[in-house]
Amino acid sequence: MIEIKNLTKIYHTTHQDIVALNNVSLSINRGEIFGIIGLSGAGKSTLIRCINMLEKPSQGSIIVDGQVITALNKNQLHLARQKIGMIFQQFNLLSSRNIFDNIMFPLEIAGIPPNQARIRVNELLEMVGLLDKARVYPDQLSGGQKQRVGIARALANDPKLLLSDEATSALDPQTTRSILKLLKDINTQLNLTILLITHDMNVIKQVCDRVAVINDSHIEEVGDVLSMFTNPSTATSQSFIQAIVNKDDPIEYSHNLLNSHADRSSRLIRVSFIGSSAGEPVISSMIKKYDIDANILYGNIDRVKDVPFGNLTLELIGSIDAIAQSMDYLKNSGLEIEVLQ
Amino acid sequence: MLDFTIAINTGMVGDFWLENSWIAEKVLIATWETLYMVVVSTALSYVFGLPLGVILVTTEEGHVLESKGVNRILGVIINAARSIPFIIFLILVIPFTRWVVGTSIGTVASMVPLTLAAIPFVARLVETSLKEIEWGLIEAALSMGANAWQIISKVLIPEATPSIILGVAITTINLVGYSAMAGIVGGGGLGTLAYYYGYQRYEDLIMWVTVIVLIVFVQCIQMLGDKMVAKTINKRR
Numbered sequence: 001m002i003e004i005k006n007l008t009k010i011y012h013t014t015h016q017d018i019v020a021l022n023n024v025s026l027s028i029n030r031g032e033i034f035g036i037i038g039l040s041g042a043g044k045s046t047l048i049r050c051i052n053m054l055e056k057p058s059q060g061s062i063i064v065d066g067q068v069i070t071a072l073n074k075n076q077l078h079l080a081r082q083k084i085g086m087i088f089q090q091f092n093l094l095s096s097r098n099i100f101d102n103i104m105f106p107l108e109i110a111g112i113p114p115n116q117a118r119i120r121v122n123e124l125l126e127m128v129g130l131l132d133k134a135r136v137y138p139d140q141l142s143g144g145q146k147q148r149v150g151i152a153r154a155l156a157n158d159p160k161l162l163l164s165d166e167a168t169s170a171l172d173p174q175t176t177r178s179i180l181k182l183l184k185d186i187n188t189q190l191n192l193t194i195l196l197i198t199h200d201m202n203v204i205k206q207v208c209d210r211v212a213v214i215n216d217s218h219i220e221e222v223g224d225v226l227s228m229f230t231n232p233s234t235a236t237s238q239s240f241i242q243a244i245v246n247k248d249d250p251i252e253y254s255h256n257l258l259n260s261h262a263d264r265s266s267r268l269i270r271v272s273f274i275g276s277s278a279g280e281p282v283i284s285s286m287i288k289k290y291d292i293d294a295n296i297l298y299g300n301i302d303r304v305k306d307v308p309f310g311n312l313t314l315e316l317i318g319s320i321d322a323i324a325q326s327m328d329y330l331k332n333s334g335l336e337i338e339v340l341q
Numbered sequence: 342m343l344d345f346t347i348a349i350n351t352g353m354v355g356d357f358w359l360e361n362s363w364i365a366e367k368v369l370i371a372t373w374e375t376l377y378m379v380v381v382s383t384a385l386s387y388v389f390g391l392p393l394g395v396i397l398v399t400t401e402e403g404h405v406l407e408s409k410g411v412n413r414i415l416g417v418i419i420n421a422a423r424s425i426p427f428i429i430f431l432i433l434v435i436p437f438t439r440w441v442v443g444t445s446i447g448t449v450a451s452m453v454p455l456t457l458a459a460i461p462f463v464a465r466l467v468e469t470s471l472k473e474i475e476w477g478l479i480e481a482a483l484s485m486g487a488n489a490w491q492i493i494s495k496v497l498i499p500e501a502t503p504s505i506i507l508g509v510a511i512t513t514i515n516l517v518g519y520s521a522m523a524g525i526v527g528g529g530g531l532g533t534l535a536y537y538y539g540y541q542r543y544e545d546l547i548m549w550v551t552v553i554v555l556i557v558f559v560q561c562i563q564m565l566g567d568k569m570v571a572k573t574i575n576k577r578r
Contacts, residue, residue: 052484074488081486092481095577096499105495106485137577157485
């Protein structure tokens with residue numbers, strides 16, 4: 001759906017050149033929700049704005065649905081933009097228009113006849129659950145309602161692609177969830193490709209299929225969300241995930257424990273589990289099978305979209321052989337093992 | 342006793358009125374002339390000043406009609422026009438006024454310097470109003486595929502309307518002051534009245550009546566402006 005090739009964006013200021021994007025290549029599939037996560041200043045805002053040419057790339061090319069966006073002339077670009085919806089952190093609704101007319105706005109721009117446009121606006125209002133607010137002005141709405149209007153407006157011209165620029169960053173967690181759910185519903189109902197940028201791993205976790213980590217103007221890591229959560233490969237992704245999944249190991253606490261079992265060996269391990277294996281009683285069978293004690297020091301279970309995943313910090317106590325066999329057993333059961341101590 | 346007092350009083354008021362009724366008549370005519378001059382000049386100055394203000398904003402770097410040259414040249418011209426004191430400007434444009442109206446004296450002739458002087462002022466006021474609009478709104482319209490004209494007519498002007506109305510009130514009030522200056526060189530209206538009768542003939546009364554009329558005038562314009570703004574804003578809340 002989107003093909004970004006060697007995209008570079010440099011801002012020229014009087015004092016220096018600032019590289020906002022450095023040779024970024026990315027490809028986004030049709031119908032997926034793709035997240036780009038990064039800290040502020042990492043370049044994610046610039047990247048999403050290059051896709052509808054709100055920012056002109058310095059180098060590289062962007063293809064959206066087979067059309068080379070970076071090579072269009074002004075009029076072609078206006079037409080192409082009508083098929084790329086965008087929603088914003090600050091909603092950006094016109095205060096001079098009521099909700100109905102705000103959603104009408106993109107239809108006016110596209111030159112849709114008013115009669116036809118009014119029917120479409122009513123459909124959209126119903127879709128986002130704001131039929132009763134048609135004659136109300138944006139100032140009278142809550143943040144969540146404003147973003148629903150933003151979404152309705154972005155979908156008015158039946159876009160193939162929706163760009164979301166920190167759309168939930170100004171909202172509280174509960175409202176964020178309801179907006180993300182709406183995006184997810186739209187994604188499945190309309191088979192709409194959604195590209196969203198965020199600094200919040202929770203957003204990625206709740207709706208995204210795939211994710212790219214952007215740091216210091218370049219893409220550090222791309223992958224499906226589940227594997228990034230269970231196996232983050234860069235420091236940036238690890239810190240993002242740690243922010244929402246508590247993986248801090250009670251090393252100090254365990255140190256005392258290890259010393260107190262002088263007669264038997266012990267090992268501190270972290271077990272990670274994904275999907276169906278999360279439901280099986282692997283640990284208790286291991287204990288029965290290998291005459292071993294397992295001391296659970298820390299545990300956590302979470303969900304990425306609908307797939308459960310989690311990790312467990314265990315202290316295994318027993319003979320050296322029994323510990324080794326136990327760890328093999330866990331690995332063979334499809335779990336990931338990491339020896340901490 | 343009571344009847345007597347009333348009789349004297351009405352008599353006195355009657356005499357005063359008779360003696361000074363010509364003042365009332367003159368003031369009434371002059372007020373109408375000033376109103377006429379100021380309203381028409383304000384309207385004309387917006388016909389030219391509003392588009393210039395829009396051009397000033399939209400030709401800036403990164404805006405929808407970006408053009409460094411146009412922006413710089415227009416800026417220089419506007420600043421130059423605004424730096425000439427009105428009283429000098431008034432004399433400077435007399436040949437032009439004669440060419441347009443046929444004479445340089447009278448109410449209609451004063452509208453020419455008034456309008457010309459207000460245009461650059463209006464352009465800057467409009468510029469300020471349009472710059473108050475958050476860039477995000479323009480960006481949102483751009484993302485929908487709006488062209489420059491759609492952004493100007495559907496985003497910039499409607500969103501800035503309350504602020505533009507306040508600008509109209511400020512311009513009108515300024516032109517009331519300017520029109521008095523134009524009155525000194527034969528422009529008609531309250532200025533001429535105050536100058537000929539108040540200054541040259543020492544008719545204090547006419548001077549004071551003129552001042553009071555002007556104060557009421559300005560108050561009314563500002564109130565009207567505030568009311569209209571409140572109306573547009575309240576509708577949105």
